[in-house]
Amino acid sequence: MSVATKSPSLVRAAARAPRRLRWALLVIGLAIALWLPNGLYPAVAVDMLCWALFAVAVDLLLGYTGLLSFGHAAFWGTSAYATGLVAIHLGVPFPVAVLSGALVAAVLAVPIGYLAVRRTGIYFAMVTLAFAQMIYYIANNRRGLTGGENGLQSVPRELFGLDLTDAYYFYYAALPVVLLGLWAAWRIVNSPFGRVLVGIRDNPARARALGYPVHRYKLLAFVLSAFIAGLGGGLFAMAHRFVTLDTLHWTTSGKAVVMVVLGGIGTLWGGVLGAGLLVRLEDWLSFSGFEAVGLVTGGLFVVVVLVFRRGLWGTAAELLRRRSGLRRVRGGEQG
Amino acid sequence: MSSFLQHTFDGLVSGAFLALLALGLAVIFGMLRVVNFAHGAFYMLGAVGTYLLLTEFGVPFWWALLIVPVVLGALGMGVERAFVHRLARLDPLYNFLLTFGLTLVLQDLVKLRYGTQSSPYATPSALDATVDFGLFDFPAYRVFVLAFAVVACVAVWWLLGHTRVGMVVRAATEHPELSRALGIDVGRWVTPVFGFGIALAGVAGVLAAPMRAVNPLMGADLVIVVFAVVVIGGLGSIFGSVAAGFGIGLVQAWGESYLDRWPIVAQTSVFVIMAVVLLWRPAGLFGREEAPA
Numbered sequence: 001m002s003v004a005t006k007s008p009s010l011v012r013a014a015a016r017a018p019r020r021l022r023w024a025l026l027v028i029g030l031a032i033a034l035w036l037p038n039g040l041y042p043a044v045a046v047d048m049l050c051w052a053l054f055a056v057a058v059d060l061l062l063g064y065t066g067l068l069s070f071g072h073a074a075f076w077g078t079s080a081y082a083t084g085l086v087a088i089h090l091g092v093p094f095p096v097a098v099l100s101g102a103l104v105a106a107v108l109a110v111p112i113g114y115l116a117v118r119r120t121g122i123y124f125a126m127v128t129l130a131f132a133q134m135i136y137y138i139a140n141n142r143r144g145l146t147g148g149e150n151g152l153q154s155v156p157r158e159l160f161g162l163d164l165t166d167a168y169y170f171y172y173a174a175l176p177v178v179l180l181g182l183w184a185a186w187r188i189v190n191s192p193f194g195r196v197l198v199g200i201r202d203n204p205a206r207a208r209a210l211g212y213p214v215h216r217y218k219l220l221a222f223v224l225s226a227f228i229a230g231l232g233g234g235l236f237a238m239a240h241r242f243v244t245l246d247t248l249h250w251t252t253s254g255k256a257v258v259m260v261v262l263g264g265i266g267t268l269w270g271g272v273l274g275a276g277l278l279v280r281l282e283d284w285l286s287f288s289g290f291e292a293v294g295l296v297t298g299g300l301f302v303v304v305v306l307v308f309r310r311g312l313w314g315t316a317a318e319l320l321r322r323r324s325g326l327r328r329v330r331g332g333e334q335g
Numbered sequence: 336m337s338s339f340l341q342h343t344f345d346g347l348v349s350g351a352f353l354a355l356l357a358l359g360l361a362v363i364f365g366m367l368r369v370v371n372f373a374h375g376a377f378y379m380l381g382a383v384g385t386y387l388l389l390t391e392f393g394v395p396f397w398w399a400l401l402i403v404p405v406v407l408g409a410l411g412m413g414v415e416r417a418f419v420h421r422l423a424r425l426d427p428l429y430n431f432l433l434t435f436g437l438t439l440v441l442q443d444l445v446k447l448r449y450g451t452q453s454s455p456y457a458t459p460s461a462l463d464a465t466v467d468f469g470l471f472d473f474p475a476y477r478v479f480v481l482a483f484a485v486v487a488c489v490a491v492w493w494l495l496g497h498t499r500v501g502m503v504v505r506a507a508t509e510h511p512e513l514s515r516a517l518g519i520d521v522g523r524w525v526t527p528v529f530g531f532g533i534a535l536a537g538v539a540g541v542l543a544a545p546m547r548a549v550n551p552l553m554g555a556d557l558v559i560v561v562f563a564v565v566v567i568g569g570l571g572s573i574f575g576s577v578a579a580g581f582g583i584g585l586v587q588a589w590g591e592s593y594l595d596r597w598p599i600v601a602q603t604s605v606f607v608i609m610a611v612v613l614l615w616r617p618a619g620l621f622g623r624e625e626a627p628a
Contacts (some may be wrong), residue, residue, distance in 0.1 A: 068428050115614065116613075118613050118617045119566075119613070119617060121426075122428060123566065123570070125370075125428065125431060126562040126563075126566055129562060130562055130566065133556065133559045133560075133563075134603045134606035137602040138603065141598065141599040251439075257432065291446075291447070292443040292446060293443075294443040295443035295444060297436075297439060298436040298437065298438070298439025299436070299440050301432070301439070302418065302433055302436035302437060302440065305422070309425075309429070
């Protein structure tokens, strides 16, 4: 028996909200996404989009496959570098550069995932962390390609001759790519493939007994997750127009995990929420001149893990379920 | 030949740090099933503490070698009681996440108070010499580090294998339910064992102070190498963790000196070895297969 299945599972089966509520949430979410750069500093809004993709990618693995990847910065950062290099050397429109970056990340995920899915639980986290650190060292070493500690600079941001230097306009140019990525994650989770992943998460032995090639399913989930994280990383490179080694560091992987736990593991949209909040918090901290961002995010994370493990979205869903459950009970009494 | 011996010795010394850290990680994992992400941060606290004891209170190295591990052990026990314990019944991943958050907090606390610059720490005067081994000489301090680490590892192995305390801990590790049924108070040992593992990280930190740059981030990347080391050795195996620690130290030192044109080889060797071990023996060289996943 694996370590993970000995104790209560990391995730609970998510309750499905009623249909009308789901449509309402979708409309509200889209409205917020369209309004965001008007209410916030647009560059911060763009960061939220990028990190939202990253967090959703991590949740796809953690929440729906039961695998905690602590090395997703490898894919985020690799895609950021690849996107930057493609944009610099080929001068293609930015969505093409981002897509090719994400593809490179997905290709990198094949060997790493192949090795990592041989272990589960805590080992999986350590192994992914270690491989990501290896990528970090390699990037640091290949200065000719990545610029080493100086980073990759002046990445062009091009889209059919449109002027996208203003972050406000870039936000709206990037939004379709982000929505596409989020839609893809949602499609994956709600597909027969996604159901099998959840089955594997809850009971790998049973999934295998039913004839599912567990390793191959996990590997495919890993690669898809890396691709979505890569979309986020590529956009991040475009948004900042330079790429640094930080994008590959384990603190970056950790940040995405913090977002997912804050929003709620296994809720998909919770990751978007967590990303938005954390980016806003960090922006506010750096704006007010507070240097120890890690102190706040780390402390917040400790508190969330200790007493708020369902996360924001998970807690909201639970409250909703309890309320509707109560109503059903009351209705039953009356009838 | 003499240069080969020199590199080998250097490798054993840096392996000693990896072994001490891996040992603490393995001891904690064995008892609590918790992988302590903050292990590198506690190692850093050990070195910073040694430095502060000298600069703020004038306490010399030898006293630091006693005081720092005791204080950190106590701190570790406090952390176990206050945080880790509360998540003991949940998936061990939660404690991994918790200690990750703790790492960020500890690093930033030190950074906030003392800045990010590295501080030099003088080698203790009694060891500020070289030892002549005939073919080559060595800084006496490094000889001491190696000897101390080997003695510490052997002592822990003896403690676990040949004393009553060790017997109880091993029983509690391998069969917690059965041990409880036989009247052993398993819960009583969890906190001290966690503190002991942290104290080992503290020892490594003290030993590192005169050799390595003391700064808030000195444990940040090291802990990941140690993770790779315990995956190679087999996380549940005390012997495997120590052996892998020394082994990786050797490989890195040889890589650095013989392939010095490609520094990347030495830096990434540990991860490449980890990949090979995962292919060949997923449970680690000395680990037992826990579960067909």
